[in-house]
Amino acid sequence: MSLGTSEALQRFFAQFKREVLASVPPEQRGELQKQLEERESELLAAAADGAAPALFTDLIGLGKDGPPPFEKISKPFLVQDFDESVIPTQLHAAAELYFIYQHERMKVFQVAGVLLRLFHEGRMRIQRGPGARALYLLEKHYPLRYKPRDRQLAYRRAFNYGNIQAPPGAVIYRNFHRQFVSFVSALAQFFRDLTIAEVIRGSQVLNERPFASQATIQRLGTDLRWQLDRSTYGNIVALTVEVGEYLKTVLDALETPDIKRAFDANTKWDVIQMVSERYLGGSADLSQRSKMADAGRLLLNFVADNPFRTRDFRDFQSEVLPLGPVAEEWIAAYRMTPDGRSFRGVVPTLRKSLGLRTDVAAVL
Structure with missing residues (x-):
């Protein structure tokens, strides 16, 4: 033509x-x-x-x-095919890796190691119950290829979490946490603005764009897709499958009645807390980390499945509206962790991520 x-x-x-x-x-x-x-x-x-x-x-x-x-x-x-130039399998693996990372921070894998040691040394009074068998099978299901150091390297590559030295030449997503927090904040702000708009207009039918920024969510989501795709090559997919199976085996073992009875616990989370306090120098943020694991995985799966090319506001609104409460859940849990105590709030975070002045954020 x-x-x-x-x-x-x-x-x-x-x-x-x-x-x-x-x-x-x-x-x-x-x-x-x-x-x-x-x-x-x-x-x-x-x-x-x-x-x-x-x-x-x-x-x-x-x-x-x-x-x-x-x-x-x-x-x-x-x-324009940039938004489709990613491998969805790697992005879904990143979501599962984030879920595994939060359980790592909850000391779940360390607790499993302590229970195995107590079981071998005869310091835990279980013998023929489902818990004893679960611990035996747990040792047989221990990851054959991906040990704790491999997990730490995966966290460092995908999220830049941890202190382990990254291998020379490996691609590290160094800005993941800042962009992820900004993305979650943008979703939360979008959800808040829709709620405010409904109150002001007195109706749930919104025929025009309210105060929230669709472009901010799409820009941050596109960056997350691109950078996660670049940093999750190699063994990340296989690692999340193998370690995910091991994590499920650990959690199932902690739920057995004789292991819970050995620590006078009602749930597996009580077992994790008690073992952490007795043998690991203190318990982690179980309540907060468990919510961050679930909400963060949902949000990263949304990033993996959405190319962020929708321009119609009503279509975009129908896509992101269910994620508003999920973003608020993640933020509420994150602010209660030691890492999140420096979180200044949704509006200052968004202004900083967009390169705007933050000294006027208090009045917005």
């Missing part, structure tokens, strides 16, 4: 859309405009595919017909 034909088609479609939309009721314009834009893109792509490609020799006048008129030059149809 030549440059002149492309421009004529675009002008025609622009005039056609104005005439059609002018005769349509306002409540139907949004959906119809979306359909017309999709149809225009389809026509331009089809016309470009059927046209002969322009050769460089023709453009500079070395072809058999000499230099062509400018309007006759074939126009390429460029497609």
Whole structure:
């Protein structure tokens, strides 16, 4: 398709859309405009595919017909495919790795090691019950390939968490935590603004964009997708599968009645807390970390499945609205951990992530 034909088609479609939309009721314009834009893109792509490609020799006048008129030059149809240039499997593995990391911070793996040692040394009075068998099977299910150091390296590569030295040449997502906190804050702010808008307008039907920023969520989500895809290559997928199976085996073992009875516990979380306090120098933030693990995995899975190309506000709203409470849950839990005590709040975090002044955030 030549440059002149492309421009004529675009002008025609622009005039056609104005005439059609002018005769349509306002409540139907949004959906119809979306359909017309999709149809225009389809026509331009089809016309470009059927046209002969322009050769460089023709453009500079070395072809058999000499230099062509400018309007006759074939126009390429460029497609933006950056948002799809990631491997979803790696992104889902990053979500599972985040879930595993939070359990690492809860000392679940260390507790399992302590129980195995007590079981071998005869310092825990269990013998033929399901807990004893679970500990025996737990040792047989110990990861064959990915030991604690491999987990620490995976956390460092994907999230830049931990103090272990990264291997030379490995790609590290050094800015993960800042961007993830900003992304969660943007979702929470979007959810808050929708709630405020409903109160102000006195209705749950929102026909126009309220105060929240769709572009901020999409920009931060796209960055997370791209950087996580770059840093989770290699053994991350296999590691999350193997360690995830081991984590499930550990949690099932801690739920057995004779192990709980040995520590006078009601749940596996009581076992983790008591073993941590007795043998590991103190318990971790179990309540907060468990909520962060669940909410963080949901949010990262959303990032993995969403290319963030939706421009229609109503479609975007339907996608992100269920994640508003999830983002608030993560923030509420994060603020109660030692790592999150420096969290200044949703609005200051967003302003800083967008490069805006933070000294006026208190009045917003």
